Amino acid sequence: MRYQNTYANLDPRLYHKQPPTALKNPRAGHFNLALAEKLGWTEDEDLMSRWVDILGGQYVPTEFEPLAMAYAGHQFGQWAGQLGDGRGLLMAQVLDNSDTLQDLHLKGIGLTPYSRMGDGRAVLRSTIREYLCGHALTTLGIPSSNALGFVVSDTPVRRERMEAGAALMRVADSHVRLGHIEWIASFAPDLLGEFTDYMIDTYYSECRDSDSPILSFLQKVVERTARMIADWQLIGFAHGVMNTDNLSITGSTLDFGPFGFMERFNPAWINNHSDHTGRYAYQNQPAIGYWNLNVWLPHFMRLPDVTREALAECLAPYEATFMQHYQQGLCRKLGLTHETDSLQLAFDFLTLLEDNLLDYTNGFRGLLGLIDPDTHPYEKQLLVTMINELPPEALTLYQAWRERYFTKTATLTKAEVVDSLQNNNPVYVLRNSMAQRAIVAAEQGQFTEVERLYNLLANPYNVQDIATELDTMPPAPDAPQLPISCSS
Structure with missing residues (x-):
């Protein structure tokens, strides 16, 4: 692989370097060979032969530079203070076959200084849901993190019950969140100029040709975010927890917790059981995207020549961009x-x-x-x-x-x-019932259903022989639309 660990060279206040804490007896869950080929992972015999050890935290290749990022955020509309990678590590950054920088981020791999009250671990059910959802959104053509693979282990993790610890290697074009700037503004304001330059040079280099690179960069973040959320609305996807620390600066879907794909169409659907007010209901996602950006942008007024009026102009295209993309x-x-x-x-x-x-998906496909x-x-x-x-x-x-x-x-x-x-109009989306069947089988040591769903979702716009009737069957009309727990 072509390593380019640029984040590890930034000011050390932005992260904490540490190795992963190994899982006990990690075992293969599933490996995304197509993504591995795109990354160049398959060209390295050491990476291929030891991928389970790497994802299980038992082996760190010499080119990796694992670190936990610091960031902050607004959660459910309230300032939450310092957050950060509480159970994940940015293991490495690489250039893929398209010369796009990709982050390799290992999730569920132990305590970091940002774990707060958590245990630094992930459980199998949430790992499978994230693995399949990132894959599903990617093949649907929606900008999203994906995952190289996941492992399960004998490490016990307590949630509502004792569960098997798991880990997932998430791949994204960036793990820099809106919350990174919120952290800098509160805890290291002297880094704002340097970090803004990093974001522009790394992810929006075309903005350097603008008369005002910073404002050009900010407007592009606004527009990409609007298009991403329009894509969510069109496919019937609800993120469930659109906190500022869960939105990427590149406009790619990041952090799969209580997500869901719409089944029977209800715009007021709340899929997060912790969302008591419906703040993150499906129909509210466009407005929440705007709210998050409106909270984020004023921090840049600390920089030279960035005025409130200029920031208003950066935010102004959000609604028009969203509406045009959604309506088209x-x-x-x-x-x-x-x-x-x-x-x-x-x-x-x-x-x-x-x-x-x-049913939303079946209705349009019909x-x-x-x-x-x-x-x-x-x-x-x-x-x-x-x-x-x-x-x-x-x-x-x-x-x-x-x-x-x-x-x-x-x-x-x-x-x-x-x-x-x-x-x-896809034939297949990741319905909650589909994911749950794969989880139940995996918890019994059988990963064939994960494999089948991976293959099914790899080609969502075509009818496939490997599908079953249950893959496209919505719940009964009078069945409640079950919200999903944040517990993972």
Whole structure:
């Protein structure tokens, strides 16, 4: 691999260098060979033969420089003070096959100075959920951290019950969070200029050509964040804990705790059982992204020539960027071009899904069964299932909507509509029930279901023979949408 451990050369106040605390008897859970090839990991025989030892913390390659990052953050809208890597270490930074810098971050590997009241460990169930979710978002085309692999061990970890300790090697284009700047502003303000230069030079080097590199950098962070959240909304993904310490400066999805993919469509869905007010509900994510950035940006006023008015101009494109990206994507999910009447059709379809608690993923994918039923029998059956759930008055509304939709799609070629529907509406997302079945099997020592789901989610836009009916089955209409615990 091509190592480029730049973070380890920054001011030592920003991190604490330490080795991982080894897990007892680590064993292979799953290895992401495709990602390993992209990183150049497969070209090193030592890395390949000892990946379980590396992820288990028993072996640290000489090129690695493990460290725990310090950062701070606002959690649920309140200042939380110093946080930091409490159970993870940035092990190394490498250039991948596309010359993109990637962080190798080992999670669940013991106490650090930032652990606070934690034990520095991760359990198998949360590790599997993060492993599969990062993989799912990546293959869906949404900027996200991914993972090289995970291991399970004999190290006992107490949560609500005693569980098996596990570790995951997370790979992301950056682990620098909005919270890094919050930490610097509170605890080392003299580092702000140096660290801002690092962020620009490392992640936004094109901004150096701007008349004001700092303001150009800040606006790009705003725009990338807006596009990422629009991608979440389009696919029906709820992050669940959008604290400032969980948002990356590169606009890539980071930190999978109580996340979830929408099943029966309910915009007010709260998927985090600790979110008692619904702050991080699915429908609130765009506004929370704006709130987080609005908290983050003023710290840069400490730098020369950065005024409040200039920062307002940096933040101003957020709403327009989000709306354009979301609206264009929503039209593509209907196989249509971005026009006013296309948007109205899309919003009316969302209302139909919401009012009747229809499945979000199946509902959009089922449109292929409406446009091209002979070639898409699977989607035709999805459509039939959806229609059969509609009460008479809703069925009448659907039929009227269908006629408007046919009229609009008639202005395009059938091939154009089908292509857009196929490429913007997945067949498979990581439903909670899918992840839970893999977790139950893994806790019994069987990782074949993790392997099957990994392969299934690797190609989410095509119907696959390895799928089962349970992979696309939503919960019953009257079943509660279960929130997920932060405990991991």
